[in-house]
Amino acid sequence: MASHRILLLLLTSVLLLETSASPSPCAFPAIFNFGDSNSDTGGLSAAFGPAPPPHGETFFGAPAGRYCDGRLIIDFIAQGLGLPFLNAYLDSVATNFSHGANFATAGSTIQRQNTTLFQTGYSPFSLDVQSWQYAQFKSRSQIAYKKGVFKDELPPEDYFSKALYTFDIGQNDLTSGYVSNMTTDEVKATIPDILNKFTVVIKGVYGQGGRFFWIHNTGPFGCLPYVLDRYPIRAPEVDHVGCGAPFNDVAQLFNAKLKETVAQLRKDLPQAVFTYVDVYTIKYSLISQAKKHSFEHPLVACCGHGGKYNYNIHWGCGSKVIVNGTEVLVGKACRDPLKRICWDGVHYTEAANKWVYDQIVEGAFSDPPVPLRMACQRQNQ
Ligand SMILES: *[C@@H]1O[C@H](CO)[C@@H](O)[C@H](O)[C@H]1NC(C)=O
Ligand SMILES: *[C@@H]1O[C@H](CO)[C@@H](O)[C@H](O)[C@H]1NC(C)=O
Ligand SMILES: *[C@@H]1O[C@H](CO)[C@@H](O)[C@H](O)[C@H]1NC(C)=O
Numbered sequence: 001m002a003s004h005r006i007l008l009l010l011l012t013s014v015l016l017l018e019t020s021a022s023p024s025p026c027a028f029p030a031i032f033n034f035g036d037s038n039s040d041t042g043g044l045s046a047a048f049g050p051a052p053p054p055h056g057e058t059f060f061g062a063p064a065g066r067y068c069d070g071r072l073i074i075d076f077i078a079q080g081l082g083l084p085f086l087n088a089y090l091d092s093v094a095t096n097f098s099h100g101a102n103f104a105t106a107g108s109t110i111q112r113q114n115t116t117l118f119q120t121g122y123s124p125f126s127l128d129v130q131s132w133q134y135a136q137f138k139s140r141s142q143i144a145y146k147k148g149v150f151k152d153e154l155p156p157e158d159y160f161s162k163a164l165y166t167f168d169i170g171q172n173d174l175t176s177g178y179v180s181n182m183t184t185d186e187v188k189a190t191i192p193d194i195l196n197k198f199t200v201v202i203k204g205v206y207g208q209g210g211r212f213f214w215i216h217n218t219g220p221f222g223c224l225p226y227v228l229d230r231y232p233i234r235a236p237e238v239d240h241v242g243c244g245a246p247f248n249d250v251a252q253l254f255n256a257k258l259k260e261t262v263a264q265l266r267k268d269l270p271q272a273v274f275t276y277v278d279v280y281t282i283k284y285s286l287i288s289q290a291k292k293h294s295f296e297h298p299l300v301a302c303c304g305h306g307g308k309y310n311y312n313i314h315w316g317c318g319s320k321v322i323v324n325g326t327e328v329l330v331g332k333a334c335r336d337p338l339k340r341i342c343w344d345g346v347h348y349t350e351a352a353n354k355w356v357y358d359q360i361v362e363g364a365f366s367d368p369p370v371p372l373r374m375a376c377q378r379q380n381q
């Protein structure tokens with residue numbers, strides 16, 4: 001009896017200890033997102049015309065400004081935090097920014113490009129421009145909010161310091177090096193400059209009041225059809241999965257340096273909290289072990305046309321081409337996008353995005369390893 005009681009006491013105190021030690025979730029009231037097509041929820045569509053059908057088909061039932069059949073990782077993040085989907089800052093119709101805004105556009109880079117979208121496909125809204133848009137959004141929304149107008153669609157001032165600031169950008173900086181005919185070594189040599197620009201933007205957002213940063217590293221773009229199709233490579237540069245090893249080496253070098261950059265930012269900005277999220281490892285394991293995770297044909301686009309990867313730059317997903325005098329829509333070639341990883345040769349499917357989100361939400365691939373809902377908590381390390 002006595003021993004039972006002791007055990008009960010012990011259990012109770014352990015439970016008490018756990019409750020008092022486990023911190024409460026952050027209750028982020030808003031998300032401000034910066035990035036490229038991996039997290040564009042309508043920016044490029046607003047500026048340059050809508051992403052056509054069949055984008056959006058799986059989840060939204062119609063194009064929704066995303067280069068995907070459904071939701072992106074940023075959508076799952078918003079839902080996971082109990083917040084509405086983010087509207088694009090550039091969108092001027094039926095938007096609601098009460099819980100954040102999205103500055104990402106497809107084709108965005110960290111470094112400014114010296115070419116136009118029409119020449120190389122890179123967005124004019126590079127990360128520095130996105131940070132100006134954020135500053136403009138913050139100041140103008142507060143002027144309006146304080147006047148009492150648009151209160152139902154703008155965030156109150158305190159949301160800016162309580163919000164989660166999310167970043168997913170860098171892949172296009174690396175591919176743009178290849179587009180301008182750099183060798184892999186030359187692309188690698190551009191990484192320090194790219195990350196210096198990244199640091200400048202993070203410090204700028206911090207200067208505007210941002211405190212909680214959630215930063216995705218860049219994915220294995222050497223496994224994406226648009227890279228494999230444009231830059232055919234031969235063994236031994238093709239890995240056992242069929243991905244281009246030199247491209248993935250570049251991505252991994254970028255990620256190692258990004259991780260160092262984030263570590264330095266923690267030192268420079270001790271009031272801020274940074275979570276570095278290794279989406280590379282998750283995406284690569286999904287692609288390399290597709291079967292195990294119930295996916296098929298990891299290197300083949302679902303929506304597209306032609307060749308080994310069902311991808312042709314001139315026959316992009318949703319484009320209309322004239323074949324023998326008849327207009328044909330380049331649509332879905334796969335039966336079940338829920339079984340596919342690659343949507344259009346450049347972007348992941350909703351099913352793959354959900355899978356990645358499920359891996360990152362509890363912090364298993366984060367440095368420090370904190371769950372999304374705890375990403376405001378400073379770690380002592
Ligand atoms: C654009 O041109 C400037 C000036 O020549 C150069 O410093 C910069 O690196 C170029 N940017 C890119 C992305 O090539
Ligand atoms: C914007 O969204 C918030 C949260 O979902 C909601 O409370 C508010 O009414 C919306 N504003 C408008 C103008 O619909
Ligand atoms: C890269 O090389 C290709 C093939 O030689 C050429 O057509 C293209 O103009 C070059 N691009 C640049 C930016 O120099």
Ligand SMILES: *[C@@H]1O[C@H](CO)[C@@H](O)[C@H](O)[C@H]1NC(C)=O
Pocket residue numbers: 323324
């Ligand atoms: C276009 O017509 C030619 C000649 O009839 C035919 O050989 C070819 O397969 C057609 N192309 C397509 C894509 O249907």
